[in-house]
Amino acid sequence: MSTNERILPKGVSETDFDAALDRFRETLGAEQVLIDSDRLAPYSKIMMAGDRDDYIPSAAVLPTSTEEVQAIVRVCNEYRIPIWTISTGKNLGYGSAAPGETGQVILDLHRMNRILDVDPDVCTALLEPGVTYQQLYDYIKENDLKLWLDPPAPSAIAGPVGNTLDRGVGYTPYGEHFMFQCGMEVVLANGEVVRTGMGGIENSSSWQVFKWGYGPYIDGLFTQSNYGIVTKMGLWLMPEPPAYRPFLIQYQNPEDIEEIVEVLRPLRIAQIIPNAVVIVHTLWDAGTHVTRKEYYDGSDSIPREAIERIKADEGIGEWNVYAALYGTPEQIEVNWKIVEQAFGASGKAKIMYGEEAEKRGGGFSYRSALMKGDMNLQEFGLYNWRGGGGSMWFAPVSQAKGSETKDQTELAQRILGKYGFDYVAEYIVGWRDMHHVIDLLYNREDPEETQRAHDCFAELIDEFAKRGYGLYRTNTEFMEQVAGTFGEPLREVHRTLKRALDPNGILSPGKSGIRL
């Protein structure tokens, strides 16, 4: 596709599109409506194994207020213009800031970036979608508030609203983000504004403290969906604890994953370990600061022998458990004894904290920072592992049961191996569930390898689904396929809601496989 060829939204005439653009300019000012390919280029960079030409926006619009979003939506309804909403647009590995398909107009909310309220007493915040974690973090520091955030690994450049709306995760006790969301303001496809939870009551003081409101609870409808545009979101922040102890437990054998999970589950469910623990495989732990070439140069998947060398040289385990204790120093001492006893029982684990953990190889320093909500981007080091900027997160959910993780690990390694990719993975332990997060790293600059990554991802989805394992989230290239694995009755419910809430199908068509 040549860059000077004009890309129109599907089914929209040139005259209508021009008329819509004029209306956008009237509302937002000409500078906030981008149509030049140069200015649109940043929106079409993708990391997933898709064709860049399939993800080119027709335009981007940059509102700064809810009223402007309402006006944009009304114009879109009139001219049937599809828009793809992003907040800070750093959904890297899941589609980035690119539209769901070529021809959509990006609704870029990054300039709606006001921190509307932070209440240090009830530990809540009310934010606009463009606020980044870094911005909120700086605000908290500058005001000397004793509050912690819960960022995902791309903390500094991503934001709480977009991350929560895609049901992302972090690493403190507040790691399951949607659980800690409270109250939304949403612009519907017809241009009306609704506030969820207690927000419908004028002058309500409990919008950010009571999630459920009255009547059916609807906040979930606006996550991983295309039923509305969230223009404000409340969330809960964690009070800074008096003491914090991050720790590391290493195990050396592949099959040890079974023991780790069995020991961990009761400690997690009982909240002895309160945070979103990670169980990191060697290649991920090394991959954030070691390159593959240093150990292996083949284009097939890295052999066992090289993995053993990495473990020995870098001081990394086959499985590396990063977790933390929070509370008063006394509480931490008691809980630490429980942790030591539980993991020490079999004699297989190496249990460390403080200097001893810092001296081991792996990601202790950046993991310790993430588990207390500090900003860093160290995990981007993974992109130096294979190089070439290709990344897709394959993230099936499992139960927190040893047998299941062993089964999933073996299955993933077999399929990745078949296509010549490495098992760069971790388990994030929610409460009773785990996200098995595998970064399918490949060289996007090599078309053959990109195609192979594509086929591999498709096979992973199907083979996992056959065994009862579904994904918690996926990239735009595979949304249709993943939606299919959850069954037609659910898709039909999604479609029914879509027809009711967005009869012209203008909001993010294709998100999570949902269309009219």
Add this chain to the structure above:
Amino acid sequence: MHNTTIAPCRRFSSLGCTTLAMIGALMLPTAAAAEPEEREPAEVYRQICSHCHASEYAVGPATITMAVPEAGREAWAEHIRGVVRNGRAAMPAFREAKISDAELDALAEALARGDFAESAEEE
């Protein structure tokens, strides 16, 4: 009404910040955004680039902070602008909603001058 909360907070006392937050809360239903405040290059570098490019992290090349001889600065700044906007391999693309054109110009020039070069590299 302030748009980017950070900018005013950097300059004022913490009291000023709290006041701004309160105004934000009070004005909630009708708050209209003003022109975004332009951040200094050092601030953009701190908030965004440094997390990968500072040598202690070694995620992205630290060489982007090295001073370039005067004659090559314009070309280098142009190159930086291109990489920031389009991304490259693992480097994400940063759009103007995140770093405005004016901020990017100033950032690229500051990088080319070596304003953020780490002392070890300068020696």
